[in-house]
Amino acid sequence: xxxxxxxxxxxxxxxxxxxxxxxxxxxxxxxxxxxxxxxxxxxxxxxxxxxxxxxxxxxxxxxxxxxxxxxxxxxxxxxxxxxxxxxxxxxxxxxxxxxxxxxxxxxxxxxxxxxxxxxxxxxxxxxxxxxxxxxxxxxxxxxxxxxxxxxxxxxxxxxxxxxxxxxxxxxxxxxxxxxxxxxxxxxxxxxxxxxxxxxxxxxxxxxxxxxxxxxxxxxxxxxxxxxxxxxxxxxxxxxxxxxxxxxxxxxxxxxxxxxxxxxxxxxxxxxxxxxxxxxxxxxxxxxxxxxxxxxxxxxxxxxxxxxxxxxxxxxxxxxxxxxxxxxxxxxxxxxxxxxxxxxxxxxxxxxxxxxxxxxxxxxxxxxxxxxxxxxxxxxx
Amino acid sequence: xxxxxxxxxxxxxxxxxxxxxxxxxxxxxxxxxxxxxxxxxxxxxxxxxxxxxxxxxxxxxxxxxxxxxxxxxxxxxxxxxxxxxxxxxxxxxxxxxxxxxxxxxxxxxxxxxxxxxxxxxxxxxxxxxxxxxxxxxxxxxxxxxxxxxxxxxxxxxxxxxxxxxxxxxxxxxxxxxxxxxxxxxxxxxxxxxxxxxxxxxxxxxxxxxxxxxxxxxxxxxxxxxxxxxxxxxxxxxxxxxxxxxxxxxxxxxxxxxxxxxxxxxxxxxxxxxxxxxxxxxxxx
Numbered sequence: 065x066x067x068x069x070x071x072x073x074x075x076x077x078x079x080x081x082x083x084x085x086x087x088x089x090x091x092x093x094x095x096x097x098x099x100x101x102x103x104x105x106x107x108x109x110x111x112x113x114x115x116x117x118x119x120x121x122x123x124x125x126x127x128x129x130x131x132x133x134x135x136x137x138x139x140x141x142x143x144x145x146x147x148x149x150x151x152x153x154x155x156x157x158x159x160x161x162x163x164x165x166x167x168x169x170x171x172x173x174x175x176x177x178x179x180x181x182x183x184x185x186x187x188x189x190x191x192x193x194x195x196x197x198x199x200x201x202x203x204x205x206x207x208x209x210x211x212x213x214x215x216x217x218x219x220x221x222x223x224x225x226x227x228x229x230x231x232x233x234x235x236x237x238x239x240x241x242x243x244x245x246x247x248x249x250x251x252x253x254x255x256x257x258x259x260x261x262x263x264x265x266x267x268x269x270x271x272x273x274x275x276x277x278x279x280x281x282x283x284x285x286x287x288x289x290x291x292x293x294x295x296x297x298x299x300x301x302x303x304x305x306x307x308x309x310x311x312x313x314x315x316x317x318x319x320x321x322x323x324x325x326x327x328x329x330x331x332x333x334x335x336x337x338x339x340x341x342x343x344x345x346x347x348x349x350x351x352x353x354x355x356x357x358x359x360x361x362x363x364x365x366x367x368x369x370x371x372x373x374x375x376x377x378x379x380x381x382x383x384x385x386x387x388x389x390x391x392x393x394x395x396x397x398x399x400x401x402x403x404x405x406x407x408x409x410x411x412x413x414x415x416x417x418x419x420x421x422x423x424x425x426x427x428x429x430x431x432x433x434x435x436x437x438x439x440x441x442x443x444x
Numbered sequence: 445x446x447x448x449x450x451x452x453x454x455x456x457x458x459x460x461x462x463x464x465x466x467x468x469x470x471x472x473x474x475x476x477x478x479x480x481x482x483x484x485x486x487x488x489x490x491x492x493x494x495x496x497x498x499x500x501x502x503x504x505x506x507x508x509x510x511x512x513x514x515x516x517x518x519x520x521x522x523x524x525x526x527x528x529x530x531x532x533x534x535x536x537x538x539x540x541x542x543x544x545x546x547x548x549x550x551x552x553x554x555x556x557x558x559x560x561x562x563x564x565x566x567x568x569x570x571x572x573x574x575x576x577x578x579x580x581x582x583x584x585x586x587x588x589x590x591x592x593x594x595x596x597x598x599x600x601x602x603x604x605x606x607x608x609x610x611x612x613x614x615x616x617x618x619x620x621x622x623x624x625x626x627x628x629x630x631x632x633x634x635x636x637x638x639x640x641x642x643x644x645x646x647x648x649x650x651x652x653x654x655x656x657x658x659x660x661x662x663x664x665x666x667x668x669x670x671x672x673x674x675x676x677x678x679x680x681x682x683x684x685x686x687x688x689x690x691x692x693x694x695x696x697x698x699x700x701x702x703x704x705x706x707x708x709x710x711x712x713x714x715x716x717x718x719x720x721x722x723x724x725x726x727x728x
Contacts, residue, residue, distance in 0.1 A: 116623050137629025153642040162638075163628030214628070375495035 066127045066140065066217035067092045068113065073122035075108055075274075076408040082108055083274045084123070095244050095251040096279075097265035100297070102256055105274040107222055111253045114143050114220050126218060126284035137167075143220040143227070145226060148203045150195040150210075156182075157191040160210045167214075185239075186244075190311050201232045221253040225260060236298040237263060258298055262286070268293045292430035295346045301387060301399045303424070304347045310425075313337040318425055318433065319343065323394060328370045332433035337425075345370075346424030346432075352400035354388065354408065355415040370418040372398055376410055390416055478704070485509050485697035492693050509694030510702075519699060522646055524682035527706065529591050529677060530660045533598035538653050539605030540599070542614075546636050547609065548615045550622070560611075566604030571597065572664060589672040597665050600654040609654075613647035614640060614694055620692065649717035652710075661705050680705045 068090040075083040083105045090096045098106040106433055111117040113124060115136035123130055132432045145338075150159050160181060161174045169177070178418075182188040185205045195203055198369060211219055224240075225233045241264055255261055261268050262282045269279040270293070278290040282298075289295035295303045311327065312319040313334030321327050321344065331347065337343065357370065374392035381404070388400045390409055400416050408414060425433040483499060484492045491504025498504070515517050547553075548560050548621065570580075577598060579588075587593040617640055625635045641648070666680040685695040 111623075114623075114627060116626060129462070135629075136627045141627065143618040143627045145624060147618060147620050149618065149620035151621065151625075153637055160624075162630070166628060166630050166634065210624075210628075 067096060068218060068250065068252065069123075069125040069128075070113070071123050071125075073109075073112065073124060075105070075112060075117065075367045076120045081274065083112075083120075086276055086277065088279065090250055090252060093250055095253060095264060095266045096259040097255060097268045098252045098271060099258060099261040099265075099268055100271035100277075101424060104271040106254045106256075106271050108218055109271070110143075110222055110252060113218075113252060114141055115139050127346070137309050140217035142214045142216035142218075143222065144204075144207050144211050144224045146223040146438045148207040148227070150203060150206055151185075154196050155192050155194055155317045156187065156198070156206050156209075159195070163210065163214050165280075177213045177215075177395075178209075181209045184212070184243075185209045200228050201236060204228060204236060205239075208240075212243075212247070213330075217250065219247075219249050219251040219387055221251065221255075223255055224253075224258075225255070240264060260299065261412055262298070266427055268298075270297055288435055289346075289424065290433055291432055292344065292346070292426045293424070295424055295432065299348055301401070303348050304349065304352065304398045305426075306347065306396060306398075308343055308345050310334065310337045310341045310343050311337055312339055313341075317436070318343075320425070322370060323426070326370065328412075328420050330425050330433075331421050331436045332423070333436060334425070336431075336433065336435055337427060342428050343428045343433075344430075346426060347418045347422065349387065349399045349401040351422040352398060352416045352418050354400065354402040354406050355417045370420060370423070371415055372396070373413070374398070376408055376412045376414060379408055388414075388416070390414065397420050404411045464663050474705045481697050482701050485694070487694075489694055492697075499711045508560060509692075509696075509698030512692070512695045512700060513698045514631045518676075519599050519634075519678070521674075521680060521707070522676050522678040524703075526660060526677040526679070526703075527592060529598065532658055533659050534652060534656050536595070536599045537602035537606050541603050541651065542610050542641060542644070542648060543636065544603070545607045545610035545614050546640060549611050552682065554625075554692040564602045566600075568607060571601045575664070575668060578665075582669055587669075589670050589675050591670065591675055593669045594665055594675075594677070597669065598659045599617060600661075602659070606655060609651050610644060610647055617643050619626050620712070646718055654709060657707060660703075691712040 067087075070086050070088045073083065073086040073088075074081065086109060088096075093249075098109060100106050111285055112119050115131070115134060119132050124132055126139055126141075151162065154162065157178055160178045161169075164177065172403060178191070179188060185208060187202060187209060188204050190198060190206070195206065198206065205222070215425045221240075225236055228236060237260060244264075253260075253264060259309070265282055267279060268282055268285050270277045270285065272293050276288050277297075278285060278294045280288075285294060287296050289298060292305070294304070306322060308320045308322040310318055311321050313331050315335040318330045318332055318337060319327060320330055320343065331406075342443035352372075352379045366439060369419055372390065372392055374396075376388055377391045377397075378389040379385035380389075386402045386404060386406050386408065388406070390398045390400065392398065398416060402408070424435065427433065464514065480496070484496060484501040486509075487504045488506040488508065491498075491500065491506070494504070500506075544563075548563075563613055575673060582588050582593045587596070621643075622635055623637060625639050630639070661679055662677075663679050666675075666677045670676070671680065682699045682703070685692040685699065
């Protein structure tokens with residue numbers, strides 16, 4: 065197994081720079097997920113680690129050795145592609161054994177290793193079929209098997225589940241997590257799906273426009289997003305962002321005026337803010353609770369919780385929970401995740417309350433104010 | 445509603461019939477001369493001249509032409525010459541063409557565009573325009589009256605189209621497949637021979653069919669570059685039965701009929717590949 069270290073890695077195509085000074089360490093046996101919207105450079109970064117794209121600047125080390133100029137095969141990596149990329153004219157066995165054959169493994173050795181990998185992935189009954197005779201999920205397992213038999217130091221996954229249907233994606237995701245545990249292998253996994261990222265990753269690296277926005281454990285990213293982008297990207301439905309103004313700021317908290325007469329104290333480090341500065345409050349849909357009935361008048365004394373009143377524009381029933389879309393009088397749109405069976409219908413006038421302790425605050429540049437210790441929160 | 449449907453069906457039927465009639469007519473037009481050659485090759489000289497369009501009857505049936513052609517050792521030699529020239533040229537065109545196409549599509553190197561353009565030029569300009577220069581060159585190289593001269597010319601003649609068609613197909617091989625092979629540590633030559641080439645086999649078969657027929661049939665270059673008895677190809681050799689005063693029609697027609705056979709066999713072999721390629725794609 066291996067550790068991977070990227071220092072100041074950049075990538076340019078001609079004059080356009082697509083990756084800016086990426087610094088990242090992947091520890092031995094860690095599963096790091098690179099996540100971000102399409103075009104953020106995550107796949108390019110993966111291909112650079114793999115050796116399929118040359119590195120413009122910076123250093124890539126695998127197990128301490130600089131591998132910038134080594135071809136993929138000599139880096140000891142194996143990659144699983146989104147489209148599976150199985151050799152269509154070879155059987156499953158041929159596909160899995162091809163790399164071994166190239167590296168001069170004997171026939172008996174090849175058979176043993178292919179069979180072991182196939183058994184682990186439950187594809188041992190498919191060994192003599194060709195890829196076109198397999199279903200999507202089976203093909204993906206063959207692709208993973210092809211990576212496993214090589215016993216690489218590092219596994220790279222490029223959106224491996226994107227071509228599978230929803231049910232199969234969940235199943236394969238669980239299988240991948242199990243595989244990671246069993247192999248204790250170092251893995252770098254690229255996806256645009258934040259659920260995959262949250263469930264699989266020991267650590268998640270959120271990328272945007274060629275830069276790492278934040279790297280941390282799934283919960284750290286969820287609880288302490290470094291900026292507005294990370295906060296909106298992690299979590300589904302997307303975090304609610306409410307414009308407001310900072311009234312008083314200190315390292316112990318920030319007093320905010322959300323809308324006229326509605327004042328709330330957020331438990332964030334406000335030492336970087338100036339009083340009077342425009343800020344944005346982030347409230348996760350699951351922290352915005354149904355409060356029933358008409359919106360109650362809010363006292364100017366700064367209640368412990370923040371309350372929004374408005375008309376329900378849409379209710380999405382997910383079974384275990386309802387997603388309530390609220391349109392406030394000032395045009396603000398909010399989403400709340402309420403327990404299932406919450407008695408709400410479209411057109412109802414209701415109130416939603418947020419706990420002040422759960423608020424995120426972002427300054428005008430979108431940088432988050434550090435949240436002060438919150439119950440049930442882990443730090444990275 | 446029903447009337448409409450039946451009308452539409454009748455219309456579709458009419459169109460299909462028309463298409464089949466047109467294609468059938470064209471087929472007849474193309475096959476008729478070949479059929480004529482084949483029919484008359486089985487007739488006596490008298491039979492050929494009395495009724496050139498008739499089927500061989502009891503009185504006119506004769507295998508004299510075949511006897512003469514097959515009994516002539518020189519004809520056998522010509523067949524061998526044709527086979528060598530066509531076979532070697534074809535193999536070289538397919539191998540070099542596919543490799544060149546791979547290089548031009550896969551690797552960005554200096555002069556890539558210019559080289560591709562140069563090859564495209566080769567499709568547009570008929571090689572026969574350069575006959576004089578080619579002959580001079582072959583004389584200078586001391587290659588006149590050798591099969592090598594013919595092969596060289598045919599390889600040059602076939603390469604541009606081969607590169608063009610195969611480039612198109614190689615470009616369609618998914619990038620991830622090549623990436624996967626590179627991750628597997630497969631060398632570039634092996635990627636070409638063991639991953640890319642098997643995938644474009646139908647295209648290679650197509651190119652083979654399109655390339656081999658003109659080479660086998662060519663009369664021009666054998667005539668100017670290799671007319672000696674030793675190096676005559678079958679197409680050229682048939683001419684020896686065409687005399688200044690009398691033409692041995694039996695022999696000419698028999699030789700021509702026989703000359704079609706090898707190319708038919710090769711075509712059958714390649715077209716099986718073509719069909720296999722097509723169905724493989726359909727099942728996926």
